[in-house]
Amino acid sequence: MENPLSEKFGIGPFFSNFGTAVARGDWSVKLSLLWMGAGYARRKQYVKALIMTALEVGAVLFTIFFAMQYVPKFGTLGTVQAEQVFNMETMKTEWNDYDNSFMILLFSLFSFVVWFAFIAVWMKNVVNVYRLQLRAEAGQHVNTFVEDLRSYLDEKFHITLLTLPVLGAAVFTVVPILLLILVAFTNYDQQHMPPTNLFSWVGLSNFITLLGGGDSLTMGFGYAFVRILGWTLVWSLFATLTTYIGGILMSLLLNSKLVRARKLWRTLFMVTIAVPQFVSLLLMRNFFSNTGIANTICANIGLTGFLRDVGAISTTYIPFLSAPGWAHVMIILINIWIGIPYQMLIATGVLMNLPADQLESARIDGANPYQTFRHITMPYMLFVTGPALVTDFVKNINNFNVIYLLTEDVYTTTNQVMANAQAKEVDLLVTWLFRLTQDYYNYKMASVIGIMVFIVCAVFTLIAFNRMTKGDKEGVYQ
């Protein structure tokens, strides 16, 4: 007998299988729509029937006792304001049964995720029961519970292994991301902070605030967003390229037979990795602060005076980290110092695997070192480290440490519109987001920016990986 169920994976086959199972199943399959254990009970798989029944009961209890407290309020995110009365007898404050918008949002979302998972299991259950019916009708062996269990250690072992990671990803990644997305559509900010105040849905207005443009002094978010996005991309590009190229050049230099005490040099460069960034960056920040060592030296050798005379600066110090332009360049330079050793390590590893025969033949053909680098070393490096380069770029978009530690408390914007949006010229999207939540409790705008960061990262990753994996790259490199 031909199998009416599709064995393909995917959403389409899943639903069509469910339809087939419901349409063609016998009474026990159809009863499984209501009582999830029915089909198993009919095939004498009593343990499974019990488990499914328990699951069903659990889902119903969860719905009644947990979800129903929150989900009905999901549309309004709560209406009962907190009110208090002091009780002189107990010396305690007594509260009414007030709504907490955030809890409603979070637990409703959690309920939706649970329901979604339950419905998937429920549909899958019907298909499984139908599959059992087919086996029984074809006179094939129907597994006992012990045999089923054993299969999870055998041919279905991958399922056993993946259960925990998938659950972890769902609870710790999917739920927070969905929560972030939901908050972007609310007015959750300092004026609407639970538990005392309620927040509610506001539709797309936060997105309009951010993307609607306009540089009015009163609402600078659109203005600041464009500039910060621009700097974020410029920074990522420069931070990635400078350290990448610098790292390769440095490792070539340290691999060169002309250099003495190579190990010593390599170790010295590793020291910057050994010192935590938190320490080295804060030190750098102090070196280059308005009254730091760098400024003292520049003032003593007359550089500060010279720059003042030619009109490059208007202050009595060089604003290394406190004026736009200066700070942008300094941040990239300091990042080179911090980033090169990492890239050097990677490049050294790759270069050691450079096919010696190609270098040999290039030498015999009379190629000079530059030509060898340009046509053999570099293409090979790019081929091997291409994906890592893309990852680096995306990582730099979110490079919180360098920007935050170097500029926090030091850099103050002189642009009123930026200041009104609580932004600075040297902010990355992610540091701006951090300060909006940390200092201003502006969770709604931070969520919108978070979504934007996600979109930017996703777009760049997709484009880059698509281009990289297109065609036979190995052939091109050869």
Place this chain on the structure above:
Amino acid sequence: MKLKKILALVLAAVMTLALAACGGGNTPSNDSSTPSQSGNNDADAPASGSDSSGSGETISLALWGGEEDQDLLAGRVEAFKAAYPDQTFDIRVGVESESTAKDTILTDIETAADVFAFADDQLADLVDAGALLSIDSMDQPIQAYAGKSVADIKAANVPVSVEAATYNGTMYAFPATADNGYFLYYDSTRITPDQAKSWDTLLDAAQAAGSKVGMTLASGWYLASFFYGAGFTTGRNEDGTTTMDWNGTSPSGVTGVQVVQAMQKIASHPAFLPVTDGDSSNQIAAGNVCAIVSGTWDSISCSEAFGDGYAATKLPTYMAGDKEVQSGSVAGCKLMGVNAYSKNSGWAVLLAEFLTNEESQIARFEQREAGPSNINAQSSDAVKANVAQAALGAQSGFSVIQKVGGKYWDPSKSFGEQIAQGTIATDDASVQTALDDLVAGVTAPLG
């Protein structure tokens, strides 16, 4: 072998301790610091008798105060327990700086401490978020247990400190100190008291001495000094927005443009050092300045750096147009508030009251040199003899309570930085435009 076992045991014990410390809940940083533990150990001393409140249960309270106040608070907590011997307490003291209390509390009000110290500029935000219990509404328990009324407490503290603890006509916290303002420290070996009277002579004297005068400009708190002095004001509306008149003309006939031009003149003086907010102690210790605008928190670093020349006075005057204007300042107070979501709000109020009463304020001055807000405590000879307190007193006639909304801080900070960096042209039109931009940003609606 045996040694190894012992080592393993010790390590396990340390781990458990560390875990226990972490498990302390959402309290910030080192909740398990020594004072809190000493507080715990003594909690079981008095057996709880059935007192007037009729409850024999142990009252658990969490108290947050600045790191440098930990010893003081631990001592006062013991005194509190002794003052209410009929009740058993379990009071934990945690570290939370007064300047950042708001940020930690608003992150999760329901798990924050029952009683916490904070600077008065955070009061409005805390009240708006519903984090503070109204003290006015707690008159009954205070009368029943502490033997005084809220009105008595208001009368016992200087009016400015009560005003700082009041928002929309309701008192939301107990004044703990009245010293959170700024004034001028200077080195009298390099600058004479006369020279310290005006910005012009002060800067010239500093230049002649080869040193500098420091002040934070990139901060709405310090920046306001020049404007408040000239009679300009700020205000906070009920919806949390800010009002500001700095781009106009003040009641005393000074225009905002004249004030900014005076500031530009000061900032561009070679002997002026713009200090980054919070960096003043470093500048003093590094010997970069011979005079600095700062507050009582820098009194120890200044007295160490200036040695015998250590002196303090009110802020200097400046010339706005052809008028001499006395710089104003922001009168700040440290307050002790009670979490509105406290599980034991009654006793929390009594603890906060006790920690800010006359006796506690005197202890606070003796141990921490913090200027009291209590009128009786203020009049003690020790307080009067203190250099920094005297300067604060001299400045107090020109200080105001700063009432601003959340949108005030960033634009004004940026404005101060623009003056510090000299990015605004000094002609009238440019300054007026910059001021208009500042006012537009500060008075913007929230959103």
